[in-house]
Amino acid sequence: MKPNAGVQKSFGSDLKHGLHSAGLIFKKDLQVEFRTRYALGSVSLFSLTTVVAVSGALSSQNLHSDVKAALLWVVLLFAAMSGLARVFVREVESGTSDALKLYAPAASVYAGKLLFNLALVAAVELITVPLYLIVLPPQVIHPGLLIAVLALGGLGLSSAATFVAALIAQAKSGKSALFFTVAFPVLMPLLLVAVKSTVGAFDLVPTHESQAVSGMYVLACYSVVTTTAALLLFEYVWRD
């Protein structure tokens, strides 16, 4: 990455430089992660344990699709949350955040970290959802709808959680508790809509399905609003 030499740059080249930096940050985080597999390991273990525990306790009951949808998202949320704060907390704790502040524009840092968290959430969903559908099968599965809800919900989850992670990373102690405290209220609307939409993917009631489709728009809006706000505000979080 070449530092800015004070040359007048066009918007196009700024954008390219920004995207390039974001990509590099994403790649670096992936490499660090693959070396230790810390985040992936802990979230996978969490989701496997939770799914097994839930299915063990409930398999004998005949559960409504509401409950199955809600449980799926609770497991996904908690599993993902245990790893989503790492992108910033690791930088602060290992002392590399100052170097990062010097060499990359703020928006690129957010974008790069967001890409990493998107990959993490995708991995959590890939591990958790098939296993969940096996041990707690719903009455019916609409695969297109389910994948869409998981994708949009995961997108919203990542963008909100990445921003909150940046906020709490500078706390003096108790970061993980603080991350949960601050992130959960912000994520609740997403959770409620995602669960409602998943209900539509899990049963045959036509009103649920139309609710699910409208829920999709809400999830998309949530992601757009959150990411935009985060990109605008990140400069202040990162630079001060």
Next chain:
Amino acid sequence: MHLLGRMSALVPLMIVPLLVWGAVWFYMWNLDGRVKRLEEQNRLDESGEGRD
């Protein structure tokens, strides 16, 4: 008759917020006075400072 019965139930219920408001107003009025005095004092201090 009905009116009197209903009123007698509501009056004690009304006294509570009334008293709370009275106390709050009194507190704010006093604070207001103290703040004004402190601000005046500050202004005098600041203009008087620099005399060493």
Next chain:
Amino acid sequence: MYGVIKLLKLLLLPFVSATIVGGFLWLPPALNFRSPDLARIVVFHVPCSIVAMIASAVATWHAIRYLWKRSLIDDIKAQGSFTFALLLWVLTTVTGAVFARSQWGAYWSWDIKQAAILILLMIFAAYFALRAAMDDERKRATLGSVYILFALIAVPYLTLALPNSTNDTLHPKGTLTTKEGLDPRYAIVLWAGVVALTAVYAWAASLSGSIGALEFARRQRMGSIMAQSSTVTIVEKVH
């Protein structure tokens, strides 16, 4: 100008008292409710929610100003208004629960509007947790202001968009805006309540802002006095 404001503050005492008395004694019991007497709490509930929104907006404005001008006074004001907003939202929730009891028989029924307000309360509470975890004053101010801006995007969504997106809610709709919505006496007390509560909030916010500014000035003077006295002792020691 100062005399007028002082007079208004004095008049606030009888004005708010009149609103309270009027709400309890002057208003007729509400029709078509399970407990018509309890339903009159609507004239307190609506002002709480309106002024809570005003306070949230003022807090957002000061947060923007802090990030723009970096004056800690703005952060003090933002925190003050934010606290009042939380208090008002709590009152809104409680009075809403009493109204719920009068209208559909239960204090809490997980109606979408109730769930939304609960989420809002949690979002507000998280602000204080975030501030408490930072040890540097500037960091607290910056992150607090950023959080206000980020999380308060949720306020209009949670209070207006979400509950109005579905007709599946028990919360009354359009009673304020439609002509036949509200008995005229209720409307009078309600809007008087809005004016009264806004005035009380404005006074309280200006008081908390002044106190914060005084404390800030005192801390700064303490700091400079201590710096001065330490240089004096150093100079004395050298001599």
